[in-house]
Amino acid sequence: MGSGMAGTPTTQRGRITQRDIARRAGVSQTTVSLVLTNNSEAAARIAPATRERVLQVIRETAYVADPLARSLLGRRNQILGIFTYEPVFPAGSADFYHPFLVGIEACAESLGCDLLLFTSAPVTHGTRRIFHENNRLRLADGCVLLGREIPREELTRLVREGHAIVSVGRRDDIDTDGTTPARVPFVGADYAGATSELARRAVALGHRRIAYVGSGEGVESAVDRLDGLRAVAPEVWHERDADREPAELLAELLAAGVTAAFCEQPASAVALSEAALARGLRVPEDLSLVGLGEDDGPGTLSLPLTRLRIPRREMGWQAVEVLTELLHGTGDDLQRLLPCPLVPGRTLAPRRD
Template sequence: MARRLTQQDIARMAGVSQTTVSLVLNNRAGNGVRISLETRERVLRVIRETGYIADPAARRLAEGRNRILGVFTYEAVFPATSADFYHPFLVGIEECAEEAGCDLLLFTSARVSGRRRIFHEDSRVRLADGCVLLGRTVDRDDLARLIADQIPFVSVGRRDDAGGPVPYVGADYPAATCALVERAARLGHRRLVYVGTGEGAESTADRFTGFLAAVTGLGVESVRVRPDRPGLLDAVRATEATAAFFEEQADAVVFMRAAAERGLAVPEDLSVVTLGSATRPVHTDIDFAGFLIPRREMGRRAVELLTKVLETGGAPQELLPCELIEGSTLIGR
């Protein structure tokens, strides 16, 4: 078996010191050491010609990092098809991690009392330099411990404080929902029904917050109906609303099927608006009025913010705008 090349071998072939090779590999300058472009290129040429691969352990010691970013998911998201709600997030995370020269480590084994948890007796979260958290709901005890233990992380999705500010990149659900209510009002809708819980996860609460702010500001009448109540179609119709705003698109699809069976025409008899993509598996080709969640960009930005946390610390928080969709299910009255 051929002997593994070392930095000493590269230094000898390039006619430089081992320190110079190390500085070139780590793309840094030493104390008072300046490396000419000619010398740097000579070292890089030898590395390319020999196919030398730096010892990852040595690089970790030099940089103080593993160049490994963890991804912890509170829901099962792997493998994910292109139709899966989490797929665009994962695509964005992978793309940005590759550009940053980092590997991804997917944490999946932490299950405590039937629920996934970051911390348990065999937790390996510290194998990674930092971690991206993904899931509709995130355990607040996990967040509090991540903050208390000063473990670098960024949440995909806005999170309330948990013993301190939580670093996150989320979607601006209040602004997007507000814009859709304003559109409905401009089209002449004066009584709206919100179909959803409006509570629980921050993403859910944010949608309802935007809805309430808009109807209050516009003086539009509104009522809320829970999506899990029996006879949802009759309950929505009983509100006498002319437009229904669905918190979960999958519920809107089920509603539309029931409406078609009963002869209720959408949007002629009732306009329907959905507040984001379906988080539950559902097949539909309905061109809903609503908005698109910037899932891929959120994944990318989460990695970018995590590298920022690793470099400078802090708890950056960003909300990205959602793209409004005109669709065919919202018309004027």
């Protein structure tokens, strides 16, 4: 057997890491780290069978923990911060952000950490700013960042000044010193992969001219969705829907010969469906609709929307995991993209001439 198998020396691969231990034991790196601390309250929460499985792999591989990383574990407040660039509790956004917060809370509880929600940040030009004169970031060991869009200058400063942060949502690398791009720790959704898979299904059903309805630019999540569609669809008609009347937008799509519309926001699919009905058209017979997010907004379709599902709870959970590994110096997987399950729905049908 190869050197990577349990019970076999790993000298041919070099020094074994906690990631290797986690993979062999079938647990997260955070769990391995907590087992190694041995005297922490959080470690006591791990199931005995799980602890023994981790210890068995450690014994088999003769793993020796990094003493520096071990020493850092005892120097934390066990407080993790949450900073939201958008309000998360008003009715309009509560449904969308709630699963993220549930995942964050559940993982923090499992680790024995308290959560601190930063709410004193001022709003500048419609966006909260994490840096201000009453900044309390240092009260927390590290911070999870929530928000569709994070100002580039703030993200750059956070990374440049060495703050322990993890973004919920993919973020592009940033230039902090003019030479080497710095990687931003994140847990994001694989929008590009899921959109490409939905596009493959549409193409297989005969759709050739497909519209992308939404911004498709600016924030990484929008760019990823449009890129995923363009990677598969033979011809993409891009229509921005901000401040557009649904009837006008529908008319332009039909004039362009579009037979399937991929909507960045499911609310746009609802609006197009209502406009189609008012025009005497049917969904999906006359126009197929696909949603590229959650359907938590106002309005509903008469048929279940074919869409992707954002793994929001898991993203929140793993964001805390990555932050903990970052703080402990044990993580080598600080940028994660989670797959988006597809919801079949009934709004994507074969193209009709």
